Amino acid sequence: MxxxxxxxxxxxxxxxxxxxxxxxxxxxxxxxxxxxxxxxxxxxxxxxxxxxxxxxxxxxILCYDKLNLKRECILSLHKIGHCGVKKTKQLNDNLFYNIKENDIATLIAECPQCQKSYGFTTVTKIRPIVTIHIRERY
Incomplete structure (x- = not known):
């Protein structure tokens, strides 16, 4: 193919x-x-x-040598609505032939506006569940 x-x-x-x-x-x-x-x-x-x-x-079709041109194309598509990787890939598939999803993911990870809006998620400490023992009847 x-x-x-x-x-x-x-x-x-x-x-x-x-x-x-x-x-x-x-x-x-x-x-x-x-x-x-x-x-x-x-x-x-x-x-x-x-x-x-x-x-x-x-x-x-873009060459693999033209990284700056490829980067500009991906960023211009991403800045339309700051979509995620899959939506940007769908927009990209309508215009260009050979831009990979990994390239899109790395550039979106570098987008400062997306990183600011999503922020960093922190994992809270897990607290133990305190159980009360029911007394046994004799």
Missing amino acids: VSNFKFNDCNKKRKVIKYLEGNSECNMDRHEKFRLKKKSVYFFVKNGELFFLKDNSKLK
């Missing part, structure tokens, strides 16, 4: 863009060209950016 097709660096993303635009690279081997040809039905290029087609929607 397409989830196996990862963009570990921007060079791989550039190769896919060049392939989809019709420029064939000399340094790609036969197997890589076959993979690109097979997966090209799921991707398209618009204004030099690579998009992934999913359920009639276009999702932008």
Whole structure:
């Protein structure tokens, strides 16, 4: 499936863009060209950016190298309503293809407004339950 097709660096993303635009690279081997040809039905290029087609929607693909851009995207989605990890992931899934839930969780944990509103929870000491023994009748 397409989830196996990862963009570990921007060079791989550039190769896919060049392939989809019709420029064939000399340094790609036969197997890589076959993979690109097979997966090209799921991707398209618009204004030099690579998009992934999913359920009639276009999702932008970000490289793993572009951490600052990825961080800005996650924070902008989170600041809409300071949602939790799952809601931010749902918003993210409508726009971007390859941002992981772990990345979202770490950035939300760093959000000062969310940390201030939730505060720190302290565990109170457990007090023993005092029981009264009922006298036995003889």
